[in-house]
């Protein structure tokens with residue numbers, strides 16, 4: 271009877287001393303053994319333990335290979351765990367989320383969470399390994415972060431198949447929902463730090479414009495929105511017809527008619543990033559291609575005032591029959607005009623629809639111009655710029671949207687007078703908006719409407735005076751018996 275406690279005590283003593291000896295040996299190895307020997311010891315202990323363990327482990331590393339880009343799988347898992355871990359994990363970290371007004375939680379380093387899928391239990395751990403070597407003494411230690419998934423080997427097939435598929439799909443959706451949208455620029459004003467890999471700099475994109483606040487004919491607005499939404503939902507369609515998943519928009523019209531505003535509204539509608547490409551700051555076609563490759567999907571690449579960016583209007587046409595000297599001179603002129611940029615029309619065409627432009631998919635390319643007639647037809651032909659949108663002077667429907675935005679008015683007795691005047695004179699939405707904007711806290715809606723009526727009346731008087739002057743010139747030229755061309759009439763009228 272006394273044997274049992276004595277055996278138990280002996281057993282505990284033996285176990286205790288074994289663990290103590292093991293720890294002692296391990297402490298000595300850690301203290302005195304060279305790094306290589308330690309690694310060797312760790313490796314074999316690990317192999318023996320893995321052999322007897324019924325669990326399988328999968329690691330998903332943040333960076334793979336060239337370390338240039340975060341691994342897509344890691345980003346997706348991060349998204350998936352940000353939602354799933356925030357319910358169960360005890361140590362969380364918080365980062366600023368979408369629109370800078372909410373915090374997104376995710377599991378902290380070395381935290382472990384459990385997940386269940388079709389009755390199978392799995393465990394996720396966020397971990398990091400610190401690289402033993404540093405390229406230079408003053409470089410910070412390189413941390414390699416990774417997630418480790420552990421599950422029982424009897425679920426191998428289901429976890430490596432259906433479960434991981436589910437994690438990646440859901441994680442990507444969560445990332446898109448939570449992401450801070452960005453406005454990128456390649457502007458030369460920013461000095462790139464030498465270690466920086468990317469040629470774009472960015473800020474958070476927070477433009478408030480939406481199609482709801484845009485002054486535009488309702489039918490036109492509806493058509494544009496439908497076109498954009500159809501594009502964003504057509505991944506399979508583009509794949510089936512063998513076309514890269516991108517679409518070009520040409521926005522043209524006089525200054526102040528809402529071209530730039532529409533780009534912001536497009537980005538807000540589709541939840542896309544915006545790449546504002548300053549073409550004059552691009553050194554040459556190679557640099558243009560590099561910039562393109564660095565853009566991500568779900569984005570709008572914008573080239574504003576394309577007619578001013580480069581001499582893209584005649585270069586290609588002239589080149590064919592010209593002598594070498596002429597060609598050289600022409601190239602020099604183009605270079606001077608466009609701030610040392612050597613981007614050519616063919617470089618730009620390749621940028622839009624060359625092989626590289628298909629990398630990544632789901633991208634809109636938008637050009638804006640005030641002078642559509644100045645552009646080379648090759649640049650804006652259908653297929654390159656698929657949709658041409660003219661933004662023009664403000665109509666009564668457009669005015670009503672602005673009155674609602676600026677004054678919260680849906681109707682007013684002065685609307686009829688404004689409608690009448692708008693049929694007679696051209697006014698840009700920017701001018702309407704400026705007049706409707708209260709200039710002091712005492713300005714009420716009626717005062718703003720009167721300000722607009724006054725502006726419209728002044729514009730009408732100006733137009734009438736111009737028309738009268740033109741008529742006078744015509745009469746004079748007829749009296750004098752001379753023949754005057756249209757241009758000459760316009761010149762005299764403006765005098």
Ligand SMILES: Nc1ncnc2c1ncn2[C@@H]1O[C@H](COP(=O)(O)OP(=O)(O)OP(=O)(O)O)[C@@H](O)[C@H]1O
Nearest residue numbers: 483484485524525526527528529530531699700703
């Ligand atoms: N269609 C519109 N709807 C609502 N607001 C507009 C519209 N057009 C212009 N605006 C207002 O006028 C301002 C100037 O418009 P925007 O910069 O979009 O014009 P633009 O066509 O890009 O001009 P530019 O050709 O000079 O670049 C905007 O800040 C916006 O408030």
Ligand SMILES: [Mg+2]
Nearest residue numbers: 529530574638
């Ligand atoms: Mg603009």
